[in-house]
Amino acid sequence: MKSPAAACLLAALLLALPVGAATRDEDPTEALVRHIAKDLRCAVCQNQSVYESNSDLAKDMLRVIRDKVREGQSEGVIRDYFHQRYGDYIYLEPTTGGMNRLLWLGPFVGLLAGGWALLAAMRKWRAKPTATPGNDPPPAAPDAAMQERIRQELEQMRL
Amino acid sequence: MNGAWKIILLGVVMAILGLFALGLENDPRNIPSPLVNRPASDFTAPALNGGQPVTLSALRGKWVLVNFWGSWCVSCVAEHPYLMELAQKTKSRPDFVMIGVDFRDTPAAARNFLARHGNPGYPHAMDPEQKIAIDWGVYGAPESYLVDPGGTIRMKHTGPLFPGWFEARALPLMEGGKTP
């Protein structure tokens, strides 16, 4: 006993399958299905998209997307359909408004702030008068072996 | 390291730890559904018992508890005794009905489940490809929705209904709903 919708889908699939061996290519709508399904989260998975997940829910969601694409619905309409039912959670790519700006801009702001701090520190370090422009004195309390190593290193600083 | 950096560093560490502490309290089941307070989307689906198809809008005028379940679902077994009890207890209420939506399931398996764990008696809609379930924003089973007499979803409960759920959660809404 199948639901009418399932029966319809099956019938549609069967009609789409010509008899006998042939060279096949995927349905032309499949690219759009893939595009939509790759940006929607499989609701029960850890960060996997509907397209990539093997879970039952993802397979059924993919089928719903496919039906809607074949009915001629646009990407925006289909995304809205899932968003109305599952909320922001369904978008793998978070929206750019509101609090999410922190998420999108934070890394770049951090990078700029870090770069600025580096340059500021650089200016400070350069301003510091350096006693000897040569090599730093050896560390305070290394053992004799360490001293020897440093001496060797200093000696070898020529190619 | 100067003072500002120390404060930032320790602040970030404390913030992350605090987040975890609060996160431990999070109930992963507690997912707010954007469907609450929106009109429930109607469905008509074949009934499990083979009788008349189950139509949600035919139940307008009553509070409807829509319970999504499947014979493959382990937590549904745990929930089942309460559903039996609730169905028994509310049989006489004129303003409350229950329906089940059995999704991703076969009629044979579902009948087998009801034969083993008891049949609460209310109708079940069959949803083999979980079209209704996805239309209702369902993640897994069991999940339940309370629809008001006007056909608006008023509450979603994720996970098994617990004993006393009706009195604790549903009745306040139903009584509040009568006198808005």
Add this chain to the structure above:
Amino acid sequence: MWIEIAHFATLLALFLSLLLFGAPLAGMRWNNMAWVRVGRQAAFWACALLTLASAGLIISFMTHDFSVKYVAEHASLKLPTFYLATAMWGGHEGSLLLWAWFLSLFVAIAAWRHWDTHPVSMPWVLSILGALQVGFLLLVVFLSSPFVRLLDPPLDGRDLNPLLQDPGMVFHPPFLYMGYVGFAIPYAFAMAALITSQGDGEWILATRRWTLFSWIMLTIGIVFGAYWAYYELGWGGYWAWDPVENASFMPWLTGVAFLHSVMVQERRRMFKTWNLFLIITTFALSLLGTFLVRSGVLSSVHAFATDPGRGVYILMFMTVLLLFSFGLLTTKSDQLQGATQLESPWSREFSFLVNNLFLVAGACTVLLGTLYPLAVETLSSAKVSVGAPYYNKVFIPIMLGMLFLMGVGPCIPWRAASKRHLRREFLVPAIVGIAGLPAAWMLGITHPFGLAALALVLFVSTTHLRDVTGNVRLRMARDSLSAPAALWRMVGRNQRRYGGMLVHFGILIMVAGFVGSGLFQEERNLFLSPGDSLRLGDWNLTLESMGQTARRNWQAEEAVIRAERPGETVTLKPQKRVYNEHSQPTTEAAIHTTWREDLYVVLGDPVKDGVWAFRIYRNPLIAWIWFGSGIITLGVSLAMLQGRRPQRLST
């Protein structure tokens, strides 16, 4: 029987770890070296006992002792022997024991190797590592015990999760754990240096090999995981940016930052506090990630089975560790004021600093993306997802900056570079990189990140190749050697430098793989019945037949597909397996790998009699990712060969 021995051994090891923690402290308090030696012996014996415990658990698996709960849940009579032994780390409890065993092993090695060379810091190192070991063993013994017996043992077990019955998954966790746990040693030395106020960098020299070892183990672990995801999960990709993956990637990034930044401290005695910060962060992130995954804070919606007690314990452990480490860093670091003197931003020191900035920003991005959903969920009533599209848009540009610095760092001189020098080193590579842009455009790369990545790959490989050929030529002229001999001697004299360059080449190869597979993947999703064929790229694929096949613990539907292109014919056999004890079928993708591309076929569900759904992918250059990681391993091994021999300045 064996499980009781294992249980008892673990309890004893816990007791000895307490001794390992306490005895060196007592020794320092009362100035008695005997106590410290007791701690050292405790480390050895704890390692031996945990070896016994792990062996006991493995033997319980090998003997099908289903009265042990953990065995009953993760094995079955029909599970092949190989997976039976490795099922020991197939679940949460056993993998924690494996973790504790690695820790005790590394602690024992550290206690053995560094005993004579580091008398001052050793008591602290032992004590800190002892505390860590106690923390882990408490978790193993009291909150996630793999030693629990069942009162009513089943006749057969529930079998190992089919996804884990795979060589990739067998080797993924041990390597990853070795990476995580390995960072504990440099961490402990760093903390000891802080406590004893010896932050001058001896700890860095002492733990250089540990750091390299941990980092390469982490790298191999991550790549194994990616490879496993690629051929076992059947979705054509290898990295999904899920919290578990991110958890392993964050310490990897800060680990890279640390490996570069310590070179500056070694040579110029700068950035002492920064290096301490980096190693503490790297180790903390190693723990954080695993704990995040195991405490159930970040789990998917319908994964209900987490033990609240475990989460609380893990949080307490993390709190103590983080507050102790960072608290110590902030209070003691002022005593480490180094002679920081940066002369010019056009110097290797500064390029390493910028490199660190980008890597830490990258790690923070991953951390932000991983924790953001948790923060939103906790602080508001909403729920959001942060998936691959976010990382592709935010993380990749940061790493492109990193790629640029990779070309600059090794070839810019220490201290200060003159304009003439900069021009000599970087003018030609820059021209090559920019000239690559139109070429890339003609190849069909139109994505800005793809174009930038290709130009940068050209830039970096040119700087590196010019450096190598230049130095080889110099040696050939100076010592009148043949080219291979000059190369051999040059690399032999400075394994660290050329090992590092080899790692860079490996990264470049991987980047080519990322770009190729990321931008040029082609896929088809269609229904086929036997006799049908399709074209994909220059391949002509024909479904020849459908059949069944079976092994001990699974049955499978198997498609036989003939793939042909001029001069090459291969047969691909993708499967859809159902394991006896599990209802969920698993996909076994059939993959034909060439250096140019992978042909990747996944068998889907049956549509009707004789008609099956298939997903067929062409993944260009994906093998370069695995190959590149092999080059990285070689490079790090080369760099590890060189002990503490001083590095020579080049050019």
